[in-house]
Amino acid sequence: MSQRLTVNLTGHAYEIAVGKGLAAELSGALIALNAPSLLLVTDENVASHHAPAIESLLASIAPTRRFTLPAGEESKRMAFFAALCETALSPPALERKSVIVALGGGMVGDIAGFAAATLLRGVRYVQVPTSLLAMVDSSVGGKTAINANAGKNLIGAFWQPSAVICDLAYLDTLPAREYCSALAEIVKYGVIGGEPSIDILEAHKERIKARASGPLESIVLDCLRHKARVVAQDERETGSARVLLNFGHSVAHVLETFFPQRYLHGEAVALGMMAALRVSRAHARLDKHAVGRIERLLKAFSLPLALPPELTRQDLLAGLRSDKKRASDRIEYVVTPRLGQATVVSLPIDDALASLILEPA
Numbered sequence: 001m002s003q004r005l006t007v008n009l010t011g012h013a014y015e016i017a018v019g020k021g022l023a024a025e026l027s028g029a030l031i032a033l034n035a036p037s038l039l040l041v042t043d044e045n046v047a048s049h050h051a052p053a054i055e056s057l058l059a060s061i062a063p064t065r066r067f068t069l070p071a072g073e074e075s076k077r078m079a080f081f082a083a084l085c086e087t088a089l090s091p092p093a094l095e096r097k098s099v100i101v102a103l104g105g106g107m108v109g110d111i112a113g114f115a116a117a118t119l120l121r122g123v124r125y126v127q128v129p130t131s132l133l134a135m136v137d138s139s140v141g142g143k144t145a146i147n148a149n150a151g152k153n154l155i156g157a158f159w160q161p162s163a164v165i166c167d168l169a170y171l172d173t174l175p176a177r178e179y180c181s182a183l184a185e186i187v188k189y190g191v192i193g194g195e196p197s198i199d200i201l202e203a204h205k206e207r208i209k210a211r212a213s214g215p216l217e218s219i220v221l222d223c224l225r226h227k228a229r230v231v232a233q234d235e236r237e238t239g240s241a242r243v244l245l246n247f248g249h250s251v252a253h254v255l256e257t258f259f260p261q262r263y264l265h266g267e268a269v270a271l272g273m274m275a276a277l278r279v280s281r282a283h284a285r286l287d288k289h290a291v292g293r294i295e296r297l298l299k300a301f302s303l304p305l306a307l308p309p310e311l312t313r314q315d316l317l318a319g320l321r322s323d324k325k326r327a328s329d330r331i332e333y334v335v336t337p338r339l340g341q342a343t344v345v346s347l348p349i350d351d352a353l354a355s356l357i358l359e360p361a
C-alpha cells in the first residue's frame with residue numbers, strides 16, 4: 001500500500017508515491033506517460049542490486065536501454081553528462097516523448113534530471129530514489145545539476161520530474177553510514193518547519209535509526225509534505241520559502257569544497273546545522289536548551305558535531321564568499337529563532353561570523 005502526495009505546480013503537477021514494494025506504482029506511472037521508449041539511468045552499486053528487476057519491469061512497458069554510471073559524486077560531471085547524452089542520442093535514439101527513469105541516489109537523480117532537462121530541449125523523467133537522502137530531498141523539486149570545477153551543482157536547471165516513486169524497500173540495502181547521513185536532512189526539516197517534529201524524532205530515535213518501517217514511513221511522508229508545499233510555493237527559489245531548506249548548508253558547502261572526500265552530504269549538513277544553531281543563538285535569540293536537543297539528536301544518529309580542526313578561518317571566509325546566497329560581502333544566513341521555525345538574516349561575512357561558526361561545539 002502506498003501513500004500519495006501531490007506537488008501542486010500549475011501545468012506540471014506530479015505525484016509522489018511512498019511505501020514499501022512499489023513496482024505496481026512505478027509501472028502505473030510509466031504506463032500513464034505512454035512513452036515510445038525508456039532510458040534507465042543508474043549507477044554500478046544500485047545496478048548490482050536492483051537493475052535486473054527494474055529493467056524487466058521497464059521492458060514490459062516500452063523498449064528500454066540502460067546507462068550505468070560509476071558510483072559516487074565524481075560521476076556528476078561534464079564528461080559523464082556528455083557520455084549519457086551521446087548514448088541517449090545514438091540509435092535507437094531517445095525521442096521527445098521518451099522517458100528517462102533515474103534509479104539511484106542524489107548523484108543519479110541530479111545528472112539524469114539535468115540530461116532530461118536538456119536532451120531534445122527537454123524530455124520527461126521519473127525519479128526512483130534509492131537512498132534516504134534522495135527520497136526526502138533531491139528527488140522532489142526539480143533541482144537538477146552537475147558539478148563544475150568551481151563548485152558543486154553550478155551547472156544545472158530547474159526541471160520537474162513527472163513522478164517520484166519512493167520505495168522504502170531500497171533502504172534495506174543502504175549502508176549504515178549513508179542511512180544515518182540522511183537523518184541529518186530529516187532533523188533539518190524538524191528544525192525549520194516542525195515536520196517531522198523534533199519531539200517525534202526524539203521519541204522514536206532508536207527505531208528510526210534501526211529503520212523500523214512504521215516511524216520511517218511517517219517521517220519520510222512528513223519531510224515530503226513539507227518539501228512539496230515549499231516547492232509549490234516557490235518553485236525556483238525566487239521567493240522566501242525554498243531558501244529556508246538550505247538551513248545548515250552554507251557551512252556544509254564549505255566543508256564539501258575543502259574536504260571533498262571526508263564527509264557524506266548529510267554529515268556536512270549536521271556540522272553546518274550545529275554552526276547555524278550557534279549563529280541562531282547570536283542573531284535570532286535561539287535558546288540554549290534547543291541547541292542541546294539538536295546536538296543530542298544528531299549524536300544519537302551517529303552524526304559528527306565538531307568542525308574539523310583543519311578548517312581555517314581564512315578558508316571558511318573564502319568558502320562563505322563563494323556561497324550562492326552571497327550578495328557582495330554579506331550572506332543570507334538561514335537561522336532558527338525557535339525549533340520548528342526558520343528565517344533568513346543578512347550578515348556580514350567577517351571575523352565575527354567566522355568566530356561564531358568556529359566556536360567549539
Ligand code: GLY
Pocket residue numbers: 137138140141143242245246
Ligand atoms: N535541496 C534544497 C532544495 O531542493 O531546494
